[in-house]
Amino acid sequence: MYGHSSVNSIYLLTYDDPSLCFSVPQGTSPEITEESLSIIDNNSYKASWINLEPGMVTYGRVIYSTKSLTPLGYLIVNMPEESLFKIYSDISLYKDGGIFITDHSGTILSHENKSLLYSQVGPDYLTFIHNPSDTPFSLRSIDGENYYIACKSLNQGQWYLFYQISAYDFEKDFFTLTQIFFVITLVILILTLTVSVFLAKSISDPISKLTLTVQKVQNGNFNIHNDYHSKDEVGLLSDSFNAMIDNTNELIQTIYQKELLKQQAELKYLQFQINPHFLYNTLETINWISRIQGVPEAGEIAKALGDLMREGLRNDDFVTIEREIKNVQNYLLIQKYRYGDKIDVTINIDPSIAQVKTPKFILQPLIENAISHGVDPKIEGGKISIFGGYDGKDIIITIEDDGVGIPPDKLRNLLNENLRKNQENSRHTHIGLLNVHKRLQLSFGSQYGLAIHSEVSVGTVVTIRIPHDVPDPPTQN
Secondary structure, three states: OOOOOOOOEEEEEEOOOOOOEEEEOOOOOOOOOHHHHHHHHHOOOOOEEEOOOOOEEEEEEEEEOOOOOOEEEEEEEEEEHHHHHHHHHHHOOOOOOEEEEEEOOOEEEEOOOHHHOOOEOOHHHHHHHHOOOOOOOEEEEEOOEEEEEEEEEEHHHOEEEEEEEEHHHHHHHHHHHHHHHHHHHHHHHHHHHHHHHHHHHHHHHHHHHHHHHHHHHHOOOOOOOOOOOOOOHHHHHHHHHHHHHHHHHHHHHHHHHHHHHHHHHHHHHHOOOOOHHHHHHHHHHHHHHHHHOOOHHHHHHHHHHHHHHHHHHOOOOEEEHHHHHHHHHHHHHHHHHHHHHHEEEEEEEOHHHOOOEEEOOOOHHHHHHHHHHHHOOOOOOEEEEEEEEEEOOEEEEEEEEOOOOOOHHHHOOOOOHHHHHHHOOOOOOOHHHHHHHHHHHHHHOOOOEEEEEEEOOOEEEEEEEEEOOOOOOOOOO
């Protein structure tokens, strides 16, 4: 390596005592400073470039043991500045351009003009070192002429490579390229317009036909298809339009069937297996006979049941929360004679929500569920609390019991519609919860309905969420 023209001298220094060295040529030693050794140490396994002697560029790195990886010494290689200059001197792209290297203080280390070596660059260059910029180059005026100057940091900020080109040469070539680009753009624009006119004419007829079909659909004719079939974009658009019409027809049928099923479900919920008027009149008769015979309790039960039946016979699907609470009180009156003091029910409804409308008979199934599956299985009985009030812009009604709770595996499936299909014939399931949940969602949207929280041996809380502004339901025939 020493015999190569680009290498002037080589030194091997011990790590503990850098003054002890082996040199080529022999008998020489480098005048290396502690600062230079510190730079080499900081770069660890990487090479460092430092300045030791005028006219020389010095390469240094730490030598490590291959076994213990501990530092053994330093390798110092000096090469003439001219050798470094030859590496990058051919990069210049313009006759008035140039490349040179400085250190972090602005001292020129390598330059085509050797008389400038180790001199200081001007303030226009120092701004690149002291205030690095993300822009690729900057326009500066030097000695009355404008130059584009670019700067790149080397060797972890110890060196800086400057490249400058004449602004006149650069802008002259840029202007020429701009003219060429303008001509090319103009030719492409003319070709593009020609092709566009041709393409527009080739697809105008299919587009017009498709537009006519769309207008017919807009007027309500969904039993129509566009008969243009092709593998081009208009053909794909036509096929997509036909598919959209088919999907729309299918959606219309789905919504119709959904609304029909909703009405059938509500009708089935309110129907009785015998003539309801006859049964209601019979209950009134039992009420008066019980009072005459001195059995008022039987009369109260018959009257409460009759009131519930009369509410079911009413033609309105939505009732006020006040009426819904009245239905709950009639139901609880009947259950009172069945369970006695085993069930304690408290009702606390904010008066400001009393006139808000809600679907009819949404509370009674939830309270029946709380009694049958929550409090009744407990030997000592329990409490049921009904609360109603505002929650932001919505209204919530909660039914809370301290019963036996619901196991987690069953709780996850309570509002699962598949559970309804599998258990709709069972008397001992929580099917009433699902029915209420689906009715609320059909009436108000998927963001409303039931939320259930339960812990085994602690109790269950069922929360009803409905909007405050309930639109008047349409009149049903």
